[in-house]
Amino acid sequence: MTPEIVDLAHTSLRDLNAALHALTHDTNRTAWRVLNPGGRHAIAAGLTAPVTVEIMGHAGYYGAGMNKAATVIVHGNAGTGVAENMMSGRVHVHGDASQSAGASAHGGLLLIEGNAAARCGISLKGADIVVKGSVGHLSAFMAQAGTLTVLGDAGESLGDSIYEAHIYVRGRVAGLGADCIEKPMRDAHRAELFAKLTAAGTAGQVDVGEFRRYGSARTLYQFHVDHAAAY
Amino acid sequence: MCGIVGLFAKTLSIEAELGAHLATMLAALAERGPDSAGFAVYAPGDAATMKFTLRQPDGGDPEDLLARLGIPDSSIRRCGSHVVLSVPASQHGPARAALGAVAPETAVVGCGMRMELYKEVGLPADVADRFGLPTMRGTHGIGHTRMATESAVTTAGAHPFSTGPDQCLVHNGSLSNHNALRRDLRRRGYGFATENDTEVAAVYLTARMREGLSLGDALRGSLRDLDGFYTFVVGTGTGFAVLRDPIACKPAVMAETDDFVAFGTEYRALAGLPGIEAARVWEPEPATVYAWEHGRPA
Numbered sequence: 001m002t003p004e005i006v007d008l009a010h011t012s013l014r015d016l017n018a019a020l021h022a023l024t025h026d027t028n029r030t031a032w033r034v035l036n037p038g039g040r041h042a043i044a045a046g047l048t049a050p051v052t053v054e055i056m057g058h059a060g061y062y063g064a065g066m067n068k069a070a071t072v073i074v075h076g077n078a079g080t081g082v083a084e085n086m087m088s089g090r091v092h093v094h095g096d097a098s099q100s101a102g103a104s105a106h107g108g109l110l111l112i113e114g115n116a117a118a119r120c121g122i123s124l125k126g127a128d129i130v131v132k133g134s135v136g137h138l139s140a141f142m143a144q145a146g147t148l149t150v151l152g153d154a155g156e157s158l159g160d161s162i163y164e165a166h167i168y169v170r171g172r173v174a175g176l177g178a179d180c181i182e183k184p185m186r187d188a189h190r191a192e193l194f195a196k197l198t199a200a201g202t203a204g205q206v207d208v209g210e211f212r213r214y215g216s217a218r219t220l221y222q223f224h225v226d227h228a229a230a231y
Numbered sequence: 232m233c234g235i236v237g238l239f240a241k242t243l244s245i246e247a248e249l250g251a252h253l254a255t256m257l258a259a260l261a262e263r264g265p266d267s268a269g270f271a272v273y274a275p276g277d278a279a280t281m282k283f284t285l286r287q288p289d290g291g292d293p294e295d296l297l298a299r300l301g302i303p304d305s306s307i308r309r310c311g312s313h314v315v316l317s318v319p320a321s322q323h324g325p326a327r328a329a330l331g332a333v334a335p336e337t338a339v340v341g342c343g344m345r346m347e348l349y350k351e352v353g354l355p356a357d358v359a360d361r362f363g364l365p366t367m368r369g370t371h372g373i374g375h376t377r378m379a380t381e382s383a384v385t386t387a388g389a390h391p392f393s394t395g396p397d398q399c400l401v402h403n404g405s406l407s408n409h410n411a412l413r414r415d416l417r418r419r420g421y422g423f424a425t426e427n428d429t430e431v432a433a434v435y436l437t438a439r440m441r442e443g444l445s446l447g448d449a450l451r452g453s454l455r456d457l458d459g460f461y462t463f464v465v466g467t468g469t470g471f472a473v474l475r476d477p478i479a480c481k482p483a484v485m486a487e488t489d490d491f492v493a494f495g496t497e498y499r500a501l502a503g504l505p506g507i508e509a510a511r512v513w514e515p516e517p518a519t520v521y522a523w524e525h526g527r528p529a
Contacts, residue, residue, distance in 0.1 A: 039498030058498050058512060077512055079498060080482055098482065098514055117514045118479050137478065137517065 003031035003054065013040050023049040025069075039079060044072050047089070064091045067108060083110045086127055099136070102129045105146070111200045118155065121148040124165050130200035138177065140167050149196050151206060159214050163221055167214040168193050170206065179220035183213045232378035233403040234260025234355075235390075237464045237471050237494035238504075239371040239523045245491045245505075250367030254359040256493070256500040257374045261355045263496060264376025267389035268358040269350025271399045271466050272369040276344035281323045281396070283316040283330070284348045286338040286386065296337065300329045311362040313340060313349050320344065323396075338387065338424070343397030345370075345468045350389035370525055373466045373494075375401035382427045392433040394421075397468035400436060402429040403481045403496055406459035432457060436465060447520045450474045454518055464494055472522035479517035486510040492523050 006016045016034065023029060025048075032053045037043055039060040044053045047070035055063065055072065060079040064072035068087040077095035086105040093101075096114035103119070105127030112120075112129070118136035121129045124143035134152035141157070143165035153171035160177020166189070167180075176182075185193075190208045197203045218225070236256040240246040250272060257268055276282075287296060293314045297307040302325060305318040318326040323342075330337060341348030349362040355376045359365065375390035382388045391399035406412075409428035412435060417423065421434050435456065439449035446467055453463075453474065460480030465472045473494055475483055486493045486501050488510045495501045498512065515521055 038502035039500075057508065058502070060497060060499055077484075077498070079484075096513060098484070099479065118517070 001031045003033040003052075004029060005033050005035060007035040008038060008040060008043075009036040013043065017042070017045065020044060020047050020049075020051070020053065020070075023047075023051055025049055027051065037076070041079070044070070047072070050089075058095070067091055077114070078112075083108070083127075086110065096133070097131075101131075102127055105129070107146075109196075109199055115152070121146070121165070124148065128196050128199065130196055130202070132200075132202070134171065137174070140165055140180075141177065143167075147192065147196055149193060149200075149211075151202070159216075161220055162214075162216045164216060166192065168196075168211040169214065170211045173212075173214070176214065179217045180214055181217045183215050185211065185213045189213050232263045232380075234263035234376040234496040234500065235374070235401045235403050235462065235464050235494070236260065236496070236500050237371070237373040237401075237466070237473070237492075239471055239492040239525075240369070240490070241488075241492070242490045246370055247368055249369040249372055250363075251365045252491075252504060253367075253372045253374055254356070254364045255503045256495060257359055257364075257376055258356040259500045259503065260376045260496060264378045265354055266379045266384045267350065267352045267377045267386065268355035268375065269348070269377075269389045269391050269401075270359070270362075270364060270372055270374035271341065271346050271348040271391050271393070272364070272367050272372040273343075273345045273397070273466060273468065274347070274367075274369045276468070278344060279320050280317050281320045281326070281342060281344060282347060283318070283326065283342045284310075284340040284346075285314050285316055285330070286312065286340050287314060288336050291337065296334055299333045300326065302326050302329060310347070311349065312351060313362070315347055341391075341393035341399060343393075343468060346393070346397045346399065346466065348391055348393050348399055350375075350391065351386050352384060352389065371466065371471055371523075373399065373401050373464045373471055375403075380405055382425060387425050388427050390429060391466070392427070392430045394430070394433045395437040395440070397466075398433075398437055398440070399466045400429060400433040401464050402432060402461055404459060404461035404476065406432060406457055406461065408458040412456070428459070432461070432463065446472050447522055450520045462496070470522060470524035472520055473515055474520050475515055475517045477518040483515050484512060485515055485521065486512045 030051045037057045041061040045065040050069040052071040058076035062081045071090045074093045078093045078097045083091040084103040086108045088108040097116040099117045101116045102110040104123045110129045112131045115133035120135040120139040122141045124146045126145040130149045137155035140159045144163040149168045156175045157177035159180030293307045390401045393399040406428040409431040462481040
């Protein structure tokens, strides 16, 4: 399908996003290409239709934020908060991502080909994040649910104050944050990791046996599994 | 908020357009800092001449100032609301003393053999135009757009801050131990023109370099001695350096091509640079000093 082209050198960001927001779930205008993004903020944020938007260059803050159902592909780097609060769908960054990638994301997949800076997956609430490079410090800070998979290294204070998100790191971890510990990789975790790698298109390229798993020691957030029935 | 930019030319063609690029970069960050803007431009200098960038009170007459200072072989030219006084390098000390003695109403914005430094209240694009930045040439330059938090919206509180010849600093963030550090530096004989936190960081770096530290080591020392959050870009006669605080509170992005190295608070500041599409673009690591120096002597 020939994509619809929107050149942000000539069309305003507001007009682009308004056109994307107007798409309905059964639209047949499903392929879009954005030229000259120029680091503008909130490109393709708030989409709710199952369309594909390719951003041909570097995106600024909050690109593809609050995404629902759409596929957003950034052919460049992404600024702070890419795919923040994503609900579903897929966001694929071909370059690096800045800080707070996938912050508070509830669902969907955020795939980053390069590195992600600090606080990747901060307050994660159920989405899956796969970073092929490394992540910066305080990644998965207070992450509640979902998975963060890192093929490279992780910076200081990984998983600080984490709740129930799952972290898988293949490389070196500079340090674990408060209440984050290494945990054994059981079959269920290997299966979960393999599923995430498959969704990210990297299954078969990396061995799940090379990863270590990190999660909550459950001493900080006052939850004791014996009391689970009370919640 | 606030926005900071830096541009380091590797080629003569970028040098020729340095001011124009810097102006575009500043204008792109107006949303991050609409209160005031400033910039320092470094051009190949003359080792025999020291330039003072000065701000006279409204209605001040540059020729009258020149006559009152009475420095031999000196000259003066107006640039927007500022004037640039050129004196023989041997007269650097006497000129500074004369400025304090006979023209205390005139603010010394910066001085150096290569650096000219301009800053004013207003939108970045307007400030750049008032000083004619788009037509300036230079080997490197740094700039700042300010959203004031720690001190008032005044020209004196605008960045960059210069506290030593050919040295200046722009800062995005805010420091929390600047009062204690200012007292300590005052005891050691350093003077301050404002109550601004960034000026303290600039004086701190100047003091450490006077003690013999390199710029890189002075910046690494600031990781221990400065409390708060910051991204710094420091200009010197031969280049610039970048440092982010250990938790990388403030955003930063860098780009490098065969023609230039550029720094911006956001990529938007870099989007208009020639060949940026093919540049290596990355986010500088926290607590890591990045520095570029021109190989040729100043």
